[in-house]
Amino acid sequence: MAWVSALGFVVVALGLISRFAKLPRTGLELTLAAVLVGIAGYVWQGSPTQAGSPVEAKDKGFVPPNVALRASRAATANNYGDAAKVAEFADTLDRMGLTREGVIAVKTAMRKDPDNVELWVALGNTLVAHGGGTLSPAAEFAFQRGAQLSPEHPGPPFFMGLALANAGRAEDAGQVWRGLLARTPKDAPWRADLEARLTAIGGMPEPQAPEAKLGN
Secondary structure, eight states: OHHHHHHHHHHHHHHHIIIIIOOOHHHHHHHHHHHHHHHHHHHHHOOTTSOOOOOOOSOTTOOOHHHHHHHHHHHHSOOSSHHHHHHHHHHHHHHTTOHHHHHHHHHHHHHHOTTOHHHHHHHHHHHHHHTTTOOOHHHHHHHHHHHHHOTTOSHHHHHHHHHHHHTTOHHHHHHHHHHHHHTSOTTOTTHHHHHHHHHHTTOOOOOOOOOOOOOO
């Protein structure tokens, strides 16, 4: 039965790769190899017929980055083009638990387009997911590199703040998000989401009192 499930997973993975990845042949081979190795390891060592034993998460506040990522990308990034498809493919791998393969897919795409801000954001998110919610130095560098390439792009600070918040670093997340909010236009489609997240962590800036008018 495990092999049947594994075969079905391979078919799904192949369909996702052909639809979203559009990677070079070498990248496709590496990604597929990684997926197959992961499946083989599960079938060999896994015990799908045994009763489950759920383990309570240590940090109840952690929200996998891909959950918020899918809901927020429409407002903070370009949903068209190869970079968006690679990012979506990496998200899909992350949801399947194949976070290492997600990192491989993004890095492979970056060989062709190393200065794409959306790919750097995707790399940061996949590295966070691969680390179980930890903002590693590599993930932080990815977000910072994206911000350097496109200082006005909301993606790098938005998702770096999300990673910080998920890691329990609310004060640091608030600092990053407040900086983004300060330069976000009033009618920006991501502003409401950003304000809601700042409010949730208690980081929303206090409204400035109107200046008192001097009497004649």
